[in-house]
Amino acid sequence: MSEYTDRQLQIIDAAIELIAQGGIQQLTMKNLSKLIGISEPAIYRHFENKSSILEAIHDTFSIGKQTLVTDILYTQLSGIDKIQKFIEMHFAAFHQKPTLASVIFSEEIFQNEQHLADMITKIMDKFRLILMQIVSDGQKTGNIRNDIAPHHIVTIVMGSLRLIVKRWHFSRHSFDLRDEGLSFCESIRKILEPA
Template sequence: MKKDKPKYRIIIDAAVTVIAENGYHQAQVSKIAKQAGVADGTIYLYFKNKEDILISVFEEKMSLFTDKLMEILETEMPASDKLKFMIENHFDVLSADRHLSIVTQLELRQSNHDLRMKINGVLKEYLVLLDVILKEGMESGEFDQDMDIRLARQMVFGTMDETITTWVMNDHKYDLVRLAPKVHRMLMKGMRA
């Protein structure tokens, strides 16, 4: 499988850097190839086109969030703690990779409709895992049992997303990770029974 090959990962990481530094529309395949240290043609052994690169970047990097969230879900702890660790991980991942934060918060949003639909398909897996936390909390009585789960999901993800976008728009000038407990506390106030 192509995804197991080292060059695939090198190209993915190069694409994150080039897209973050140049913007998606200015990120030519040749720039990505140069950043990856491969010939232009090598890119096409792994990807159909630039759109395929962006979707692959999102799929690959989204696993940093979903894999950790699956680990969190398997632990024996209250749903509120699982939510806290989810928020912390989300902020940790993006704080540790500023280029990735620019790509996820800014560049993915400028894409065309078809691309957005493919990206939303990848994001859906993460949101389904968030729903598991919300349902657990409702069943245990930690969260309001009459809560609208769809609205709660939008509130949680939207709050995290907007907090990160604001941090990116402010050139990463403050410590994003330090905001995680505050975000968690505010969300909990809105969802407690």
């Protein structure tokens, strides 16, 4: 798969940083070059244009996580434990790289480039499908209550996850995301446990 040079990774990082600070409108070639400390045209030695930088941003976070998350499916964990793993995995990633949080759930950033917007929805769908699989497996084996439609459970898990991350971001990381995640998982367990 696509590999990036150190300089490219630095540019990607700086771009994410800018978006995290002030949204997509702050991501200009000028701001980018200033943050990195090289001239504006120099960036074009490493990326064809601005939109390919966005593409790279999308690339780096999606590839990394997608495979990791898929792996959960093939573990020996119970359904409910898989969901917990899913949540913890996300929160750990954001904890490790907080700027990601401000980009990853802001689909608006990419909606100007149609193919990027499509990729975003595709990833979201993929995650949805994985969670859906986990849930309906769990319902069959009886460790997740089966009186609620799987897609509603998925909506609850993903929706809550997104909202917690959003609040964490907008409160400037005023709480520990992983702690909050653990505590939230306990509630999710109670909610999903079979009657």
